[in-house]
């Protein structure tokens with residue numbers, strides 16, 4: 001790709017400014033840069049989803065015009081988007097063949113051979129999904145496998161992965177990387193976008209660094225270190241470090257007592273007698289592998305799912321039966337893991353996204369006051385340095401900026417309890433740092449903070465108390481002291497350790513909390 | 515407005531214009547095949563509505579009901595609730611207005627008329643709100659429930675018109691005539707155009723502001739675009755399965771009242787027939803934008819007036835006129851529907 005330029009009139013952003021990107025056959029090429037640097041845009045241009053204002057793309061020595069993804073597919077270019085594009089009530093096989101279905105007779109799709117072909121690809125590459133399952137029943141890691149299978153089914157030779165690891169747990173990342181290495185062995189070429197520098201160091205052969213729509217450096221990975229990369233990316237030294245002062249606890253702000261969620265027809269409850277509290281001034285971290293109850297805890301505290309039994313107290317009030325609306329009145333702010341469907345409304349303007357939880361404040365005799373709303377939104381945009389214009393659709397923001405917008409909105413609620421679920425998925429280092437500081441600031445101020453995260457560094461860096469979920473139960477309840485390590489938490493997460501079984505351990509955990 | 519939005523608007527309007535053009539060409543071909551004097555037929559089909567102030571006024575009058583039902587559908591669709599029961603709601607509204615007018619013969623026009631209009635709105639709102647309630651309570655499919663309720667209501671109103679409320683002094687299937695004081699002022703004689711067109715235009719503008727700026731409008735739109743998000747953010751999602759439906763039904767009931775009090779002065783059998791379905795087409799063409807409902811409704815009224823004029827002045831039969839209308843109707847709605855579903859899909863992705 002040479003001299004690629006793309007201007008978005010809607011936001012007045014020059015997303016790509018004469019960008020050159022050279023990817024050699026058979027390499028893993030990392031593309032890094034801060035939120036809004038233009039990485040996704042560049043990839044969309046290569047995949048035919050957007051059209052460059054200027055520049056040329058040469059693929060295997062030939063100049064090509066990629067006007068849409070079909071052309072890209074034909075050339076052997078495949079892409080896994082930052083935000084998955086799967087149809088959730090279709091099966092895995094149906095999703096994979098979508099757009100290039102094997103035909104039976106006339107317009108009918110040959111389902112059987114679809115399942116057979118897809119299963120073959122799945123098997124060949126050692127994936128673990130079942131071609132006949134519906135996508136909505138899959139974990140995020142499995143959905144990603146489906147996306148990769150989709151590319152392989154179309155015989156893609158150049159695979160573009162836009163932030164594939166941001167939503168995965170460490171185990172899933174490991175298995176993804178094994179897959180990628182495997183694919184590399186079969187002669188595929190991979191472009192990998194990520195915000196995690198370890199991944200760049202570990203996986204890539206070369207790395208292109210973008211800043212403000214321009215390429216600022218191209219390096220062989222073996223010649224650089226993380227410090228240099230981050231300096232190239234942001235223009236200054238930045239390393240994730242937080243200064244966590246010793247906590248001072250007050251009264252509990254959130255308390256769960258024996259909260260259980262049972263699904264009809266399922267043996268194991270999704271949540272099994274979950275009890276814990278978050279005190280004022282305390283940051284509690286919950287860790288676990290996906291599918292072990294983290295999502296359910298998020299839902300039940302957010303008021304989006306009713307507990308089958310047990311009680312929940314927020315600021316001393318019994319909120320077990322309350323939905324999101326009264327909960328927010330009692331004092332809940334909540335950053336959801338699913339930012340695209342739950343956290344934001346992509347077709348609506350940034351402005352309307354920002355006020356959704358407090359639009360009542362902008363009412364005068366039933367009419368929304370435009371001026372106040374604008375001013376409020378602009379304040380959030382400025383304060384959180386979101387790359388956005390208040391009137392543009394939220395869907396046009398870069399992935400990281402959508403998340404920043406959600407964070408800004410929830411933090412602006414200034415509640416004494418706030419729930420963060422995977423807050424830094426897709427955020428660049430500087431923004432993550434900013435969020436961490438905000439979280440600690442809240443805790444310092446005496447708010448209770450609950451952090452659900454699959455990122456153990458995050459948990460270890462921030463939490464005062466660490467809870468670990470396994471198969472719907474809290475199997476570990478630990479003070480975050482010097483002696484606590486990722487390895488120990490990891491063992492709990494995989495079910496290798498389980499304190500909840502031995503009564504003495506529970507007792508000592510209870511004791512240490514008093 | 516930015517470039518992209520203008521481009522988008524242009525492409526959708528040119529697309530629409532193209533479809534209308536193609537539809538017109540098909541109609542012209544049809545007329546050439548079936549008419550002995552095609553020139554005359556085509557002339558009256560397309561220009562007829564503008565040749566006499568009588569036709570022109572009637573065309574405007576026709577658009578009034580379509581504006582109201584179009585608004586009703588636009589509000590419902592914007593909120594992702596679905597009202598396929600417009601036919602029954604409008605008909606029931608017409609009946610309610612008639613009954614109220616007939617049973618209050620000695621009130622002043624303002625008092626009794628207001629009662630009749632409110633009664634019609636309440637009737638439509640209740641019928642559509644019922645579907646909303648069913649969905650809220652049991653998750654019943656709104657498309658089906660609203661359609662079925664409406665189908666039953668049409669039969670009931672038919673029974674009332676032809677049975678207990680039939681006017682025996684008259685050979686038509688109709689109720690008695692409402693009092694003079696309840697008949698809307700005609701503003702463009704000799705045509706049937708009445709004062710309610712002013713209210714229709716005002717209603718469209720008011721609805722636009724209601725949807726864009728009001729508390730309920732905002733919440734309804736948010737629910738319409740993304741219910742998961744709205745629920746998470748603390749908007750009462752269940753309420754907005756019902757409220758937009760009730761508003762939609764209210765508009766349909768109002769359309770029914772206006773048909774009686776502005777045009778026919780009695781509840782004839784099938785007095786509002788077509789208003790409900792055409793309202794859907796109008797809303798689709800208007801892309802559910804309340805202000806755009808006005809030109810969309812005018813377009814539909816124009817088609818109807820053209821067909822009538824061609825029938826009167828040329829050898830165009832009723833069937834040909836209806837077929838010609840249907841061709842345009844289907845093509846235009848298909849195009850609008852296509853846009854509706856593709857944007858939906860994009861939203862869902």
Ligand SMILES: Nc1ncnc2c1ncn2[C@@H]1O[C@H](COP(=O)(O)OP(=O)(O)OP(=O)(O)O)[C@@H](O)[C@H]1O
Nearest residue numbers: 008011015035036037038039040041396398399400
């Ligand atoms: N369709 C669009 N309309 C207007 N502006 C856009 C559009 N798509 C992207 N942009 C803008 O272009 C810039 C680059 O966005 P891009 O998505 O490429 O960033 P990114 O590097 O992928 O960031 P992230 O790490 O947050 O995903 C952003 O400022 C974004 O707001």
Ligand SMILES: [Mg+2]
Nearest residue numbers: 040082398399
């Ligand atoms: Mg991106």
